[in-house]
Amino acid sequence: MMLVRNDHAAHAVRVSEIASETAREYFRGRLGIEFKADESPVTQADKAVEAKVREYLQEHFPDHGIVGEEHGVQGGDRREMWIIDPIDGTRSFLSGHPLFGFLLGHLVDGIADLGVVAMPALNEVFLGVQGQGATLNGESISVSEKTQLEQAILYVNEGDKLHRDHPIVFDRLMQSGQTRRFAYDCYPHALLAAGHVDAVIDYDLQPYDFLPVSALVQAAGGIMTDWDGKPLNLSSDGKVISAATPELHTQMLQLVHG
Template identity: 75%
Template sequence: MPTTETHADHAIRIAGIAAEAAGGYFRSRLRIEFKADESPVTQADKVVESEVRAYLEQHFPDHGIFGEEHGFAGADRAEVWIIDPIDGTRSFLSGHPLFGFLLGFLQGGIPQLGVIGMPALGETFLGVRGQGATLNGQPIHVSDQTRLDQAVLYVNEGDKIHRDYPALFNRLMQAGQTRRFAYDCYPHALLAAGHVDAVIDYDLQPYDFLPVSAVVEVAGGVITDWNGQPLGLESDGRVVATATPELHAEMLALIKGY
């Protein structure tokens, strides 16, 4: 049975495979399809996930695999890999470099390892429970910010939050010292590295939030759903991540009732 360290070694290798596969399509002509929820998917999404699945099936044949494009195989297994081949397909298809690759390893539904790969930036964030978080092999840690009025706050999926929770959106626009709008995984990576203090996110799937949760938590941060509950496969996709417990409590108070 591979050790956690071996899992991390495989995860870094997989991130490299994913980056190379995605790079072959980035800023090229793409075939774009739209799913039932109107989210786009390209041939790059499918190729990246297929290559990652092939690797995992070879090296971890007894593990389950849950990917965005090809579904859940082995859902009854205690050990599961979870994949988002291109997190930020809209960024990818528009030539924007802030798309990512996400990989997580779960035991009993609990994230033990997470990867946030940023192929166009040459950055790989890795979090391993009990071992800490790194960026390209160098240790990273969240900031020590405890006050929301002094925090750098990123609002992910702001257009959706405005659509579904306009009053909350207005409250968020008054929060933090610095606010930025964003999408996808990179703000969570920046939080893990200490550059961002808080991220609120919305309308996510498990393959979006479970890999990043591992990175954020082992970097010293706090990440939960909007009710303060731990994230899992059954979470509703509303996520709040912060550098410190104090800041997390302020964010929960801000979004309470939504």
């Protein structure tokens, strides 16, 4: 697998700036909201952000494919692709909650080698590049060294869905970690990449939700897989675990499988 080029990283950061500027124009304003077939909301902002990102990528990388949440797949047979979640956390966005993100990943043969997690309302940009490490606003970051789950800061994403669909796993989670927090979307994984959180369990995600984030977590020295410990790709089932260390990752896998 080729290492991502430095100009890809520079372009990715520029794209995140454009996306963040566009999202802020709509945030806490009057939004036109629709609901998709799965009842998840989509706003005018989602569509506007993705349109601007696609325009930029098509101009600078005309030979690359694009996968976006709102506008689908373009050039799906290309070896190199970009994957976009224009607003990760639309429910947060439309309720004025600042912990929504913008996600961008660069894929080679379906595997993410670059990931951006931008937090427009917080003016934070996390960047992870395979073989080159991870940064937050240009400053180097890395995961924690925590190895014991009972001493870990554990974030449980999509807790309501986990409780509904996997109540036994949910009960185990409620007895795990030194500190537990409920959350949604990309930010807990970004906090893990920066060393503030030790483990995150997530559920019911799409590739545009987890592939950009996985590149960031792994570039920061962490591990992000599905619940069976398999690497993430476009065909993964949307159940994911992020962990700062191999030891924590093993304990999280044991937790979900009993």
